[in-house]
Amino acid sequence: MFGRINLNKFENSIGGAAIIIAVFSVLTKILGLWRDRLLASSFGASETLDAYLAAFRLPDLVFNTLILGAFSSAFIPVFLAYWRKDKAEAWRIVNSTLNILFAVIFVLSILIIIFAPWLVRLIVPGLSYYAQSLTIKLTRIISLSILFFTLSNVISSVLNSFHKFLAYSLAPLMYNLGIIFGILFLVKTNLGVSGLAWGVVLGSFLHLIVQLPSLFKTGFVWRPLFSLSAGVKEIFLLMTPRFLGLAINQVNVLTTTAIASFVASGAIAIYNLAFNLASVPVGLIGVPLAISVFPVLSQSYAAKDEQVFASKLSKTTRQIFYFILPLTVIFFLFRKEIIEIILQTGLFTKKDSFLAAQTLGFFSLSLFAQSLIPLLARAFYAQHNTKTPVYAAVLSLIINILGCLVFGKTLGVSGLGLAFTLSSFVNFFLLYFLLKGHGLGFQKRDVYPILKFLLLSFLTGLLIIFLKFFLASMPNLMKTAIIILAAISFYYFLSLIYKIEEAKKLKDFLKFFQ
Numbered sequence: 276m277f278g279r280i281n282l283n284k285f286e287n288s289i290g291g292a293a294i295i296i297a298v299f300s301v302l303t304k305i306l307g308l309w310r311d312r313l314l315a316s317s318f319g320a321s322e323t324l325d326a327y328l329a330a331f332r333l334p335d336l337v338f339n340t341l342i343l344g345a346f347s348s349a350f351i352p353v354f355l356a357y358w359r360k361d362k363a364e365a366w367r368i369v370n371s372t373l374n375i376l377f378a379v380i381f382v383l384s385i386l387i388i389i390f391a392p393w394l395v396r397l398i399v400p401g402l403s404y405y406a407q408s409l410t411i412k413l414t415r416i417i418s419l420s421i422l423f424f425t426l427s428n429v430i431s432s433v434l435n436s437f438h439k440f441l442a443y444s445l446a447p448l449m450y451n452l453g454i455i456f457g458i459l460f461l462v463k464t465n466l467g468v469s470g471l472a473w474g475v476v477l478g479s480f481l482h483l484i485v486q487l488p489s490l491f492k493t494g495f496v497w498r499p500l501f502s503l504s505a506g507v508k509e510i511f512l513l514m515t516p517r518f519l520g521l522a523i524n525q526v527n528v529l530t531t532t533a534i535a536s537f538v539a540s541g542a543i544a545i546y547n548l549a550f551n552l553a554s555v556p557v558g559l560i561g562v563p564l565a566i567s568v569f570p571v572l573s574q575s576y577a578a579k580d581e582q583v584f585a586s587k588l589s590k591t592t593r594q595i596f597y598f599i600l601p602l603t604v605i606f607f608l609f610r611k612e613i614i615e616i617i618l619q620t621g622l623f624t625k626k627d628s629f630l631a632a633q634t635l636g637f638f639s640l641s642l643f644a645q646s647l648i649p650l651l652a653r654a655f656y657a658q659h660n661t662k663t664p665v666y667a668a669v670l671s672l673i674i675n676i677l678g679c680l681v682f683g684k685t686l687g688v689s690g691l692g693l694a695f696t697l698s699s700f701v702n703f704f705l706l707y708f709l710l711k712g713h714g715l716g717f718q719k720r721d722v723y724p725i726l727k728f729l730l731l732s733f734l735t736g737l738l739i740i741f742l743k744f745f746l747a748s749m750p751n752l753m754k755t756a757i758i759i760l761a762a763i764s765f766y767y768f769l770s771l772i773y774k775i776e777e778a779k780k781l782k783d784f785l786k787f788f789q
Contacts, residue, residue: 296563299444304555306451308617311548313458316621320541320630322406327471328547329399329406330413332532333391337383338421340521341514342376342428348656349513350432352573357506358436359577368506370498373429375507380425387418398529399543401536409468416472420479427483430490436570442489446482453478513661523668527675527698531691534679541627542688548618549631549692553638553645556602561646564591565653572657588654589721592647596725597777599646600732601766605759606639608739612755630688637692644696644703651706667705671698727773735766 318324350372357365387394391411399410431443457474466473535542568591575583606613611632619628652664678694686693742758749757770778 295440296444296567299441299448300559300563303444303447303451304558306448306455307551308555310451310455310458311551312617312620313455315544315548315618315623315627317458317462318544319622319624320544320627321622322403322540323409323468324544325399325402325536325541326406326409327413327468328543329395329402329410329532329536330417330472331475332398332529333387333394333414334384334418334421336525336529337380337387337418338424340518340525341380341383342421342425343521346372346376346428346432346510346514348569348653348661349510350429351436351570352577352657352659353506353510353513354433354436355570355573356577364504364506366495367498367500367502368504368510369429369433369495370500371502371504371507372510373426373497374499374501375503376429377422377425378501380421384418384422388415391415391418398532399536400533401538403540412469413472416469417475420476423476423479423483427479427486430483430486433493433495434486434489435566437493438570439489439493440567442486445485449481449485450478453481513656513659515661519665523665523672527672530676531679531695534683535688535691538683538688538691542691545627545631545688546634546691549614549634549638550695552613552617552635553606553642556599556606556642557645560598560602561595561649564595565649568650569653569657572654576657576659584657588650591650593721593724594777595646595650596643597728597770597775599643600728601735601762603639603642604732604736604739605762606642607636608736608743609755609759610636610639612751616752616755633686633689634692637689637696641696641699641703644699648699648703648706651703651710654710655706663709664706667702667709670705671702674698674701724775724777727775731766731769731773731775734769735762738762738765 314324314327318327354365354368357368391414395407395411395414399407402410427446431446434440434443453476454471454474456477457470457472461470461473462468464470531546532543535546568587571587572584575581575587611628614628614632614635618631619625655661655663675694675698678697679691682690682693684690739758739762742761743754746754746758767778
């Protein structure tokens with residue numbers, strides 16, 4: 276597979292990095308779908324699954340706010356700037372930030388374990404006493420996982436700075452394997468339902484271990500440093516606005532979870548399972564491209580090369596639109612079939628599937644916004660501007676909360692999906708117009724290709740509707756597989772006819788496997 280390709284050179288290119296991330300994202304998402312299918316079939320849309328998914332809220336609040344996203348967006352530009360000037364100081368910055376963050380997260384993990392009973396009752400007030408007690412127990416176990424994730428995320432940021440995306444992309448795969456091991460084996464031991472949480476801890480440990488060899492190859496040596504040097508202070512200062520933005524996102528999640536706990540038993544499970552499915556195209560398209568281009572944007576900004584910055588941002592934007600628009604059509608038109616094939620098994624009933632399909636339908640409408648938000652936000656982070664995305668996040672939070680209160684009451688759990696979609700639209704358009712105000716938004720030459728993508732996606736949708744009617748008598752799985760394959764081929768064929776540049780990326784992808 277790699278006979279004609281220099282893997283290091285391929286990994287260091289934006290397209291190559293995106294392909295590596297995307298390939299392993301596909302594998303990770305497949306495992307993630309299997310994980311969710313196992314959870315749905317084993318527990319259904321029940322209080323037990325509600326409790327398990329709610330148990331992530333407190334650990335996620337701490338980790339996602341302080342570390343995930345906040346750290347990498349601040350660390351990479353600073354680290355690269357110091358690496359250009361003083362490599363020894365750059366490594367000292369890595370050691371100090373790693374040690375300081377681990378110490379902070381350790382203390383916060385202890386606090387979660389101690390105060391879980393009070394905090395959980397605030398997060399899921401609508402759950403029964405049994406479900407709240409189980410949530411408390413699982414929360415305490417899962418809080419251990421963020422210690423491993425903290426170390427792992429610092430390592431990921433270092434590897435991303437060096438354009439080393441292979442181990443970074445493999446880590447989430449190992450995380451899902453740990454969770455699946457918990458579902459299949461640990462739950463059946465004396466641990467019982469607690470085995471689900473211990474599977475999360477195992478997965479986070481594997482997430483860390485798999486990246487260590489690549490880290491050591493970069494020349495990193497661990498030192499017990501806790502120095503608040505100028506570089507470390509700059510990272511933490513840049514993290515602060517991003518921290519606020521992520522805190523807003525977590526408040527968003529907590530609010531949705533709290534409202535869902537009052538909607539109905541199993542609402543938390545249905546919402547999360549549908550959201551995970553809608554996140555598949557975002558994780559395969561939007562996130563890999565945003566991550567792979569971020570170091571380049573940071574480097575071009577540090578070099579004061581606005582032309583390269585704008586060009587890379589424009590090109591990546593078009594790529595995301597090209598891939599995500601047809602997937603939006605596919606997910607919306609196949610929302611019922613997707614839920615039935617992946618989740619409707621075991622204890623997950625037809626009624627659960629109907630509600631999940633409705634929710635997935637609303638989520639799918641904002642796939643383009645969800646996929647572009649990570650890129651637009653990183654365009655600001657690369658400029659050391661972590662404040663602007665916060666403003667967009669605040670308004671989108673308000674929209675989501677109001678939407679959850681209104682639509683959750685009238686439409687049930689699917690209304691929560693509609694509220695999320697509306698808030699995603701607000702977040703995207705605010706980031707776009709604010710970025711455009713800096714002269715770095717989408718360029719005029721991007722409009723025509725994006726309109727082409729919309730036209731081709733519309734035609735693909737018409738083909739799907741026709742084939743669904745024509746093949747209505749076929750078994751669900753076979754029909755869905757045939758039509759999706761035909762739709763993707765049709766979209767690609769039209770792309771070649773219209774001589775769309777992004778279609779060439781598919782050829783490069785296929786050549787990678789020759």
